[in-house]
Amino acid sequence: MLNKLLATVKKEILLLLRDRVGLSVLFLMPVALILVMTLIQDSAFKSINEKGIPVVFVNNDNDSLGYQIKQGLLSTDLCYVSDSIDGKPANSESAKKAVSEGKFLIGIVIPKGATASIRKNVSAMVSETLNGSDSLQKQTDSVEITILIDPVAKKSFLNAVTSNLREFISEIKTKIMFQTFSEQIAEVIPDKNNTPKNSYQKSQIIRYKEIFASTATEQIVPNAVQHNVPAWTIFAMFFIAIPLSNSILKEKTEGSVFRLHTMPTPYLLLINGKILVYVMVCLIQFLLMLAVGKFLLPQMGLPALVLGNSMMGIFILTMATAFAATGFGVTVGTLATTDHQAAIMGSLSILLLSALGGIWVPSYVMPEVMRNISAFSPLNWSLEGFYKLFLRGGGVEDILPYAIKLMVFFFAMMGISYLANHKKRTI
């Protein structure tokens, strides 16, 4: 039996090596996908980060509020701030027009007398507090800062940006209010030693620190490389369903199966030979993709892939993914009756499973219904497993549920193939 298995493995390797086009699809396609998708996503990310979002700033205030907001925006990477449009100083009307034409993504208009208005309101509050007068309600004059938004810009992106802007403007307003309040208090309480110094900074009793939650010993920063390398590697591994199903169909159409079924060798052994070879192909694909992520992408100015803590976890999950992919290929090859059918059935089902599995669009941005469906895609199980390893710093115990699901999928596919093959032969 071992001799027969080895002969089958040898035959499959020779068939693969002689199919240069098939081989290039298996190895070059995923490399190209990783390079293209990572470069696109990384450059999009960089273009926002390096140049910043184009913002037109109209400062009608010409006092502390307007000045500090402008300085704050200039000092951040988030924005590229301009206070002129086509060489002319911006005003409310020209800013609105420029944003509506898409020249700027966002416009900020600080109204005239905004700082004075804040000071006036604070003075009123102080007077009310100290003198008990009811002047506040009469004198309150709220400051209205206008944020102009390009209607073409994506809503989710704008929400994030405007939310940041609101928070930033609000902080500056509060700072001015604090300073005014401190000055007012100092006037009322003449002891100069009691004058609050840096009162605003002292008021920051809660601070925020943002870190990426991961148990990895090596610092893992989520980026296009960490997402794209595992995603497109899984896609490529499942793509072997097409050459594998083609190999099974070729044996049918070229008549080899006819001869093989008459031989004293179980058909399962012949299929096992194929599975072994294609699992090896998947492993080579995986190693190649890791090498691309680790060594080639950094040469192109991209971050290097960080593998996380668990090499054993990576090995187990890769093997399980490879078996799931080959099992799927065997099923497609068994169910299809022509090359054409296998190619369409194979490629469409992989595209569908990968879209559902979060390869193209992360599953967490999908609607709930689609997220629930996504949980049934073997590509999703594999991707979630690799995210655990590559992004969350997980170990073997974290990926075992995904590896088990993938192996169950493999055995289910083999069961379906066996039944379909048995049915075809008992015509």
Place this chain on the structure above:
Amino acid sequence: MSNPVIIEIENLTKTFKHATEPAVNGISFCINRNEVFGLLGPNGAGKTTTISILCGLFPATSGKVLIDGKDLRTELSSVKNMIGIVPQDIALYPTLTARENLAFYGSMYGLYGKDLKDKIETWLKKLGLIDASNRRVSTYSGGMKRRVNLIAGVLHSPAILFLDEPTVGVDVHSRNVIIQHLKEINAAGTTIIYTSHHMEEAQNFCTRVSIIDNGKIITEGTPAELISRNAGSTNLENVFLNLTNRKLRD
């Protein structure tokens, strides 16, 4: 002394799913050890279905088949060790060389090592393929492919060899070489079951013939007996045409 009958077929019937008529309809016949038995018939007569059942490709609907005393339904795996098949289609891997193809098929019959290598070498020499043996089969002529197809079926020296139109589409030279070697294989003790549309070849090659039509055996005997039984027939082709009606078959 062993049983002179190597294949016994009794009331064999095969009806495919969704078919209204059986493809093979209760046929019974015996094939003797060391015979060259011709199963002849027009297209759709049931000969390929019969051979497919005998090779274990799919089961019969009813009836009994004994091959060397072994029941095909219960002892299929040991029957498979005894048989070889040369299918009508070239059942080879076109991107592999002749040597690689034969090494693979030989291994599937349990041959390996020096024994396998020697047998491949011998057969490639016999059939004039040794010089081209390291070339891919896809570069071969039709006749060369047929010869490799034949070797793949006989490499393991089977007791019974099924030949489904082994010389279809080949030139006279290749046909002569193939038939000559089949006769040698038969002389060495292999029983041959042969189907063909080439009546002259069947007449010269077969020791006994059955003509099948519409799933039933309509006559059986040696070529000479069949010719003498049918008045006015001078060869097997006349007999065949007279017995199967001269109308076209699809």
